[in-house]
Amino acid sequence: MTRRMVSLALSTTLLASPLLAQVTTDAGTIDPEKIERFFNQPGYSPYAGRSFPTRPLWGEQHLHTSWSPDAFAGGTRVGPDDALRYAEGEEITSSTGQQVKLSRPYDWMVVADHSDALGIVASIYEGDPALLADPVLKRWHDGMQKGGESATAVVMEMITAQGEGKVPEAMTDPETQMDMWTNMTGIVESHNKPGQFTALIGYEWTSNYGGGNNLHRNVIYRDDKYFADQVRPLTTFDTEQPRELWDWMQAYEDKTGGRLLAIPHNGNLSNGLMFATETPDGNPIDTEWAESRARWEPLYEVTQSKGTSEQHPSLAPSDEFANFELWDKGNLNVVPKEPGMIEYEYARQALKRGLLLEDEFGTNPFKFGLVGSTDDHTGVSSAEENNFWGKFPASEPGPERSTGNAFDFEGRTVKDWQLGASGLTAVWAVENTRAAIWDAMKRKEVYGTTGPRIGLRFFGGWEFEEADALGRNPGTIGYGKGVPMGADLMPAPEGASAPNFLVAALKDPYSGNLDRIQIIKGWVDAEGEMQEKIFDVVWAGDRAPGEDGKLPPVGDTVDVENASFTNTIGAPELITVWTDPEFDPALDAFYYARVIEIPTPRWTAYDAAYFEESDFPEDTVMKVTERAYSSPIWYSAGE
Template identity: 80%
Template sequence: MTKRFVSLLLSTTLLASPLPAQVTTDAGTIDPAGIERFFNQPGYSPYAGRSFPSRPLWGEQHLHTSWSPDAFGGGTRVGPDDALKYAKGAEITSNTGQQVRLSRPYDWIVVADHSDALGVVASIYEGDPAFMSDPTLKRWHDEMRKGGEAATAVVMEMITLQGEGRIPPAMTDTTTQMDMWREMTRIVESHNQPGIFSAIIGYEWTSNYGGGNNLHRNVIYRDGKDKADMVRPLTTFDTELPRELWNWMAAYEEETGGRLLAIPHNGNLSNGLMFATETPDGEPIDAEWAMNRARWEPLYEVTQGKGTSEQHPSLAPADEFADFEIWDAGNLNVVPKEPGMLDYEYAREALKRGLALESEFGTNPFKFGLVGSTDAHTGISSTEENNFFGKFPASEPGPERSTGNAFDFDGRTVKDWKLGASGLTAVWAKENTRAAIWDAMKRKEVYGTTGTRPFVRFFGGWDFTAEDAQRRDPATVGYGKGVPMGGDLPPAPEGAAPSFLVAALKDPISGNLDRIQIVKGWLDAGGGMRERIYDVVWSGDRQPDAEGKLPPVGNTVDVGNATWTNTIGAPELIAVWQDPEFDPAQKAFYYARVIEIPTPRWTAYDAAYFKDANFSEDVPMTVTERAYTSPIWYVQND
């Protein structure tokens, strides 16, 4: 297949609307004459009457504030009100007294504070008599008041006890929880501006099953305060089993008429439980389990501050881009992994395994789209390398984070420099409202990035042609001839192979684009899980070598000054690619991965700014940012 690079103008026509029904034939194929008629009817403007998304809406679904127990215990004082102001573009004061502001406001955000003891730790810190009779809580009060390492130790203890189900009972009072929840939804509601900014209601259900095995989910509401306040949020004091969370979600919808979805965290800290083929309590999964997971969890967090979990390099040694911000030392408590656990923690393995489980159960439980977020516990969502404010207040900017620990459990540590400035979610929604954003999430028309904001389109169909990549309106032909990211290919015409239209525009203040890849996963004739990565379009005049490997794009980073130049790479890439090895009898999925040129990592900015920073030689100083689209699936014809 001929690779094409088209030097497109930076124009919103890349994001144009899809074709109306009159340009298709009765058989559903494109009528070229109909396309020409479309551009002359009803008038001159090709945008009049469009009814599909024209730009991605940027935000994140996973931010913690001082209302999360571990965040407050770690020194966070930025609450949900300031966090929402910041997301809308306001300058605020960080937990360490530094001024901070986004380079560009978000379009939406979910403040996803832990439902466990929501807002309660502040009362313990203040010495509320209702809590001081408990000796553990009194000790936490004293230690948090000391600050520094003493307060950090309280946070670590909270996480451990929560994972063991031994949180002091005074923290689990349901009346207190509902009072705090109603106040949280009031704050969120006060910032919601339909059409301008969407403050989306949500919370994090924080299962650490078995002691630090991260099975966390963010619960995202389509609804406003009126419905969200009707049912108490689920906590891990109620249950730590995902299937019981799904039952709670079903009961919420039945009682309120509202809508919910859940987004599992990156699975790299689950010690093999996130995508296991048995439930955490050891029960084998079955058809009902598969159906419920597919229903309630349409998305997966592929990247965040505690690492990226697209794929592990040991599981895909041929993938030169798999070794990206990998956290694989252990679970949330840094309990070391055992052999085989990695197979059940990474997105690509789960997407492949989902094809096999669909053959067994009739439903693919791992048919998810891909999103990114920060999981910051500072109230500050920061994903740009030169504006990174860390995980907890102790890892906000300062020379000490060059040697500090992000996590420390009985001497099992993870260094601050391992934190990544990741990530963001782009949603292709028709309008900036809670309902439209939620609907786009549900249909998986979303993509995740490691923190930058490239515009990415990805469509699959059966009759895209090379000429489609030369149009100024790829979205128009993309919707007209195919399905967008997150969709299913329609039944295959006899003898056809799927083709894909993929396009990307660089983030205007980040690095140029190196290449676009399409990642394919499939089941072979024997049911084996397979994968392959195709470079489909790239910058410059590089050519693949005899083994099909594309030479590196190069590196312009000046680490000492934390600068780079966009003298390599391309501002835009677009191509049509057809699967050269398609077998209509084999189930498959495809997603696009957009790779930027190397740019300075936040550690390089720290080293340049803080002259007394003391990073060790093994600390990475450059980063290769990227975007991951939701997949498009092919299920073979019956």
């Protein structure tokens, strides 16, 4: 096992000046071939001529504003314009009248309001006579006007009606939908500042098939308003079948010449449907289905406020970090799960199953990268534990959220304290523009975190050496010798025995030190059984694995009562080269990196310290081990 921890001066890009040893021969003389290969520089400057991404661009691809019907009904009054100003770093007023600001601006954002009834609920609230002629809409109007529990009940009824296909016809007029869409794209366009801040056009297609089974997708445009305005966004009033969403995306591209991708989320709330081997209506998947899903859905949202769905502890009992911010009671309507459903809801299981399906169909439908976002419905994207603004206005900061319900369907509840302050997406794009960010998403050179802005590089190849972990330029070496996260390993050169990986992580200066980096491997064995294994590849301190192979905990400095911690344990950065010690060239596999922070206070601890009158239950989680998930790198035995 290679284990190196480098604690040199911090670099916010992980790309400082190269060490001389990396461009010299054994005799100590400059090797021109190494300079050309690693730097491709036209002269003295090692940065001139560099064409690869040099820093992660941080953003949010899943935020709802007052234009989403459930958000407005729940009291959200922050619209897309204010939400984008907030993302750019401005201070705004939340729906509960509180001032709120990010610790640091984002580089980009997608306002992903629901396409269903986009912007229409405000008209119901304001009392549009034509809409209030419908008795259901009149009741919703009255409930929203009353606010509080009455407004929350309206939100729950809206979600149920949408999931059951019983939304009043007055809300589904296509012309009204198109008018609202062109207004939305105009707002987004006004905030797009290439090179400074990117406002991507997008929306959420919100299939709750069968009554709350979450099959939601965020549709992300590479294009500007001119293209996006040519086709009305798809709604679940049109269809709840993902295959028909993909058909719509194909029709959009055929008509406009534009480009789209979709990002599924919350498989943990799909009650077994998100990664099933049958379509939602019960038909077996086929080659066309596999090819379509692989084409249109290159990413998966692995973490957000409604739970993290990397892996479930019941599916990986040896993974001590799997039990993290779980929402596993039921679907979006909290309809309880049945045995076997969890198997088809979590990302790691899907990545493994994708290898099996590739053998059957010739295409891996679950060959996705990993991202994170908040899915906040407040117009306020909040992924920081000490700056968390909840899911809906009812769960914005206040002593009452210690005992409040985030969701309540006929007594089936999820508590506010079970919301997670998660997550964010980092994109390795060559520039801060729509095209560059979208292209990075499409090639899966992205990663998700549970909130902190952890720097993460992950490269796979066959020629990395231990000395490559001693430098300050893992990006330069990684692109020179291998492939980045999201890619396929190149064919093995003659004489190579196993793939190796260069992985580097840098702490968020606003968050905790790093505990360890793990590489998670998944494969299908010779008997056709799905397998996985977690390798601790580099860690902080002088710990050593025990007899059981497990690395001891890093420690804990959290003072829950005062919502504080110290960075006296852990490391500010970690880097290593790791070679798979159990590689079998005959078996397909994937690898991804998981970076674990030291324990830090959860948002609930910050609440309890700030609001002295809060009354959290005894079983409330008060600590969190934040993390980052790289997109995988795949090995194909056929290559």
